[in-house]
Amino acid sequence: MGASPEQETALPPADPSAGEKVWSRRGPWRRVLQGLLGSPTAMISAALLVLIVIATLLAPVYAKHVAGTDPFRSGLSAKIKIDGKPVPVMQQSTEGLGLGVTPIGPTWGPQYMLGADGQGRDVAARLLYGGQNSLLIAGASTVLCLLIAAIVGIAAGYLGGAVDGVLSNLIDMIWAFPVYLLAISLSIVMIGKSYAFGPFEISSGSLIVPILIIGLVYVPYVARPIRGRVLALNQSEFVMAARGLGIRPGRILWRHILPNVSTTLIVFAPMLMALNIVTESSLSFLSVGVQPPNASWGTILQDGQTLLYSRPMVSLAPGLAIMVTVLLLNLFGDVLRDVLDPKSARGR
Amino acid sequence: MSEIRSIRARLKGRFLGGVAALAIGAAFPAMAQDDAHYGGTMKLLGVSSEGTLDPHINYTARYWPLFIYTHDGLMAFKKVGGPESADVVPDLAEAMPEVTNDGKTYTFKLRQGIKFSNGKDLTVDDVVASFQRIFKVSSPTSGSFYSGIVGADKCLAEAETCTLEGGVIGDAATNTITINLVAPDAEFLFKLAVPHAVIMPADTVMKDAGNQPIPGTGTYMFESYDPNASLIMVRNPHFKEWSKDAQPKGYPDRIEYTFGGTEEAAVNAILNGQADWMYEPVPSDRLAELSVSNPDQLRVSPLVAWWYAPLNVNIPPFDSLQARQAMNYAVDRDALVSVFGGPALASPVCTILPPDMPGHADRCDYTADPGEFWSAPDMEKAHALVEESGTKGQKVTVVADDTSTGRAVGTYLQTVLTELGYDATVQSISGDIQFTYIQNTNNNVQISVTQWYQDYPAASNFLNVLFGCDSFTPGSDSSVNMSGICDKGLDDRMKAAMALAGTDPEAALTEWGNIDYDMMKLAPAIPLFTPKDVDLISTRMGNYEFSSQFHWLVGNSWVQ
Numbered sequence: 001m002g003a004s005p006e007q008e009t010a011l012p013p014a015d016p017s018a019g020e021k022v023w024s025r026r027g028p029w030r031r032v033l034q035g036l037l038g039s040p041t042a043m044i045s046a047a048l049l050v051l052i053v054i055a056t057l058l059a060p061v062y063a064k065h066v067a068g069t070d071p072f073r074s075g076l077s078a079k080i081k082i083d084g085k086p087v088p089v090m091q092q093s094t095e096g097l098g099l100g101v102t103p104i105g106p107t108w109g110p111q112y113m114l115g116a117d118g119q120g121r122d123v124a125a126r127l128l129y130g131g132q133n134s135l136l137i138a139g140a141s142t143v144l145c146l147l148i149a150a151i152v153g154i155a156a157g158y159l160g161g162a163v164d165g166v167l168s169n170l171i172d173m174i175w176a177f178p179v180y181l182l183a184i185s186l187s188i189v190m191i192g193k194s195y196a197f198g199p200f201e202i203s204s205g206s207l208i209v210p211i212l213i214i215g216l217v218y219v220p221y222v223a224r225p226i227r228g229r230v231l232a233l234n235q236s237e238f239v240m241a242a243r244g245l246g247i248r249p250g251r252i253l254w255r256h257i258l259p260n261v262s263t264t265l266i267v268f269a270p271m272l273m274a275l276n277i278v279t280e281s282s283l284s285f286l287s288v289g290v291q292p293p294n295a296s297w298g299t300i301l302q303d304g305q306t307l308l309y310s311r312p313m314v315s316l317a318p319g320l321a322i323m324v325t326v327l328l329l330n331l332f333g334d335v336l337r338d339v340l341d342p343k344s345a346r347g348r
Numbered sequence: 349m350s351e352i353r354s355i356r357a358r359l360k361g362r363f364l365g366g367v368a369a370l371a372i373g374a375a376f377p378a379m380a381q382d383d384a385h386y387g388g389t390m391k392l393l394g395v396s397s398e399g400t401l402d403p404h405i406n407y408t409a410r411y412w413p414l415f416i417y418t419h420d421g422l423m424a425f426k427k428v429g430g431p432e433s434a435d436v437v438p439d440l441a442e443a444m445p446e447v448t449n450d451g452k453t454y455t456f457k458l459r460q461g462i463k464f465s466n467g468k469d470l471t472v473d474d475v476v477a478s479f480q481r482i483f484k485v486s487s488p489t490s491g492s493f494y495s496g497i498v499g500a501d502k503c504l505a506e507a508e509t510c511t512l513e514g515g516v517i518g519d520a521a522t523n524t525i526t527i528n529l530v531a532p533d534a535e536f537l538f539k540l541a542v543p544h545a546v547i548m549p550a551d552t553v554m555k556d557a558g559n560q561p562i563p564g565t566g567t568y569m570f571e572s573y574d575p576n577a578s579l580i581m582v583r584n585p586h587f588k589e590w591s592k593d594a595q596p597k598g599y600p601d602r603i604e605y606t607f608g609g610t611e612e613a614a615v616n617a618i619l620n621g622q623a624d625w626m627y628e629p630v631p632s633d634r635l636a637e638l639s640v641s642n643p644d645q646l647r648v649s650p651l652v653a654w655w656y657a658p659l660n661v662n663i664p665p666f667d668s669l670q671a672r673q674a675m676n677y678a679v680d681r682d683a684l685v686s687v688f689g690g691p692a693l694a695s696p697v698c699t700i701l702p703p704d705m706p707g708h709a710d711r712c713d714y715t716a717d718p719g720e721f722w723s724a725p726d727m728e729k730a731h732a733l734v735e736e737s738g739t740k741g742q743k744v745t746v747v748a749d750d751t752s753t754g755r756a757v758g759t760y761l762q763t764v765l766t767e768l769g770y771d772a773t774v775q776s777i778s779g780d781i782q783f784t785y786i787q788n789t790n791n792n793v794q795i796s797v798t799q800w801y802q803d804y805p806a807a808s809n810f811l812n813v814l815f816g817c818d819s820f821t822p823g824s825d826s827s828v829n830m831s832g833i834c835d836k837g838l839d840d841r842m843k844a845a846m847a848l849a850g851t852d853p854e855a856a857l858t859e860w861g862n863i864d865y866d867m868m869k870l871a872p873a874i875p876l877f878t879p880k881d882v883d884l885i886s887t888r889m890g891n892y893e894f895s896s897q898f899h900w901l902v903g904n905s906w907v908q
Binding site for chain 2: 072073074076077090092093095096097098099100101102118119120203204205287291292293305306307308309310311
């Protein structure tokens with residue numbers, strides 16, 4: 001996370017009584033929407049992100065009807081036709097000492113468009129399937145992280161006292177561990193095992209495990225700024241006024257605290273998702289994330305590690321996919337932050 | 349006549365003198381040239397270390413080629429390249445043993461004046477204690493190689509109080525060691541020549557020494573060992589060459605084995621002159637490039653070995669014979685050959701005994717066209733067998749090591765299992781623990797990927813060691829019968845074949861071929877392929893020699 005997220009996302013109190021006439025006239029959400037629609041960066045990045053999501057969702061269609069291959073089955077003995085001639089997917093070297101077998105490179109046609117990996121599988125089809133899992137894990141862990149962080153941050157900030165003490169120390173304890181060290185350690189312990197919770201069972205290799213791990217490790221980075229925000233809101237005039245009027249704490253929380261905190265959470269969402277994509281890819285690259293036969297961009301990167309010299313496309317393709325997706329999420333997140341935090345945007 | 353004879357004799361004498369002078373003249377520069385090769389540091393690379401440094405326990409192809417230069421047994425395999433490397437020669441024994449009592453008693457005369465690397469003299473007590481230690485530390489081959497020594501049965505039952513009474517007898521007065529066997533064993537000298545039978549000081553700790561080096565008598569000694577970083581070997585200051593065949597003076601002064609990194613990084617290091625050799629096979633994707641750009645740095649040698657997938661016959665789903673046979677029918681050996689680098693580097697196998705092993709017979713049932721050789725998978729039959737077994741849908745985890753080839757083979761097997769209807773996953777674990785992990789029954793490994801290289805040129809070294817009842821020790825990390833199979837009928841036949849080898853070697857070889865075939869009917873493993881060894885060496889390395897027993901002979905090569 002680098003710099004303090006609290007500084008990065010410090011939002012002005014979206015206090016209806018604070019004087020921003022625009023807020024009161026048009027409502028914050030409409031203003032956000034208009035801000036996003038008015039930004040070419042946000043529109044282009046959002047459109048491209050939607051395209052990526054649609055492309056990954058169409059993975060089964062691509063694999064079956066375009067590539068005509070099962071990307072989860074080894075194709076070590078497979079052959080394809082190029083210019084009407086059968087060509088082996090795994091190509092035996094015929095030069096020099098005649099040692100080594102190299103997977104077929106990019107054909108730029110429907111079959112093996114980006115070439116094959118070390119198991120003779122279609123890289124393009126795996127890239128789309130892998131994207132499904134990478135985006136699913138990153139998205140689900142982002143939601144999970146924001147949910148836990150919101151509950152923890154609001155409870156600590158609003159209730160204060162012993163609850164704040166316990167939760168804050170817990171957050172600090174988790175924060176004390178470097179994110180990747182914690183994620184890798186948890187993964188090593190949890191991956192490859194089955195878990196049963198009453199009637200529910202999480203099988204070994206389930207995507208739920210990396211979702212839980214990635215969702216958990218970033219909680220302190222979101223919960224702490226949320227707590228700070230709630231502490232500040234607690235002392236704001238409109239909340240004190242509401243208390244003075246005898247409004248119930250639950251209603252204050254629902255009507256005044258939560259709407260203000262939600263903007264912080266929304267700003268966090270795209271950036272956190274970008275981080276989660278990178279984290280998932282890192283864990284999978286290290287064999288402690290998504291487990292075979294499932295694929296993710298990280299596992300494809302790992303597959304390509306042993307083909308860097310002969311077939312760099314196997315690594316380049318998922319690398320580019322990760323880079324582009326993360327870049328788009330960050331660009332969109334930047335605009336979103338500017339829209340939700342005009343003061344911050346002006347200051348930059 | 350006499351004068352003529354005298355002139356002839358003088359001429360002959362002058363001629364011989366001239367030849368001798370030429371020979372000496374030629375020899376001195378050669379010796380001087382040879383001396384110039386002594387020295388320098390040999391740099392080896394490995395992705396990971398591989399467990400304990402205790403020669404009585406470690407059973408890996410990574411460390412055995414090192415142990416033969418740090419420790420000696422009574423006998424040794426000749427340290428030369430080529431076919432002669434399978435010959436057994438006297439090492440700490442002065443000469444070949446005297447064999448009496450119908451092949452059941454071996455008497456060795458111990459060499460004198462040999463010191464361990466800690467400065468202590470080698471005595472018969474060290475020999476006796478070392479044989480006891482094999483059992484006290486539960487050496488992986490104590491039950492298979494050395495169970496024929498008198499008293500071994502008691503030692504196997506109660507290791508801590510092992511004395512091998514009546515089995516190994518030392519006589520300090522005559523400096524002899526007598527070993528009595530319960531039955532003749534034609535392979536016994538082979539078994540004495542492997543690192544599990546090396547001689548250590550009598551006061552060596554009677555448990556796994558772990559990372560602590562144990563003094564030996566070899567040309568080198570271990571200076572330090574950190575499994576996460578490096579293994580350093582330096583010259584043994586007390587070593588004096590007594591037999592060039594058994595224990596030659598090594599050329600490099602120092603051998604540094606560095607662990608970590610990847611195979612790709614190791615290849616680059618060797619090409620850049622930063623290292624001299626790597627343990628792991630050259631990655632498949634680099635072979636094509638290297639075989640064109642650096643053919644002079646590649647050495648391809650035949651191996652008597654196999655890659656195989658042990659199937660645990662004691663837990664589901666492979667406690668079902670049909671499930672095991674189904675996997676044997678389904679695996680495409682040609683596909684796995686391409687994983688290893690293609691037909692130039694590997695050949696499909698269908699039997700337990702590799703093609704170059706005495707006793708091997710070309711027979712293959714688990715193929716689309718049963719006959720002598722494997723031809724193609726028979727998926728139809730495999731599917732039918734899985735249905736018949738009732739194991740379809742069960743969860744199966746393939747345990748492979750984390751080398752690129754190990755992972756690739758594991759991933760391939762996982763796809764085959766998935767295709768057969770199993771819920772399959774692959775677990776890739778570090779090579780330094782995978783081999784022992786898959787041996788321990790407590791880990792409930794169902795199917796794994798591993799390799800076996802001959803310890804010595806005898807069929808029993810594959811069949812009896814890998815599938816014999818004596819090699820199966822539940823709950824132990826030293827249980828090389830990873831399938832856990834114990835078929836009493838076949839076990840008795842293996843013991844009989846070993847005994848037969850002493851009297852009728854040809855008949856014994858035929859019987860080993862039959863045992864191999866009958867064992868494969870039970871399908872305790874999937875034979876995958878027999879590999880060739882490919883070594884990538886630095887440009888500065890000279891005198892590369894390949895032993896059929898211990899592969900590249902590190903001490904026989906020079907770096908200057």
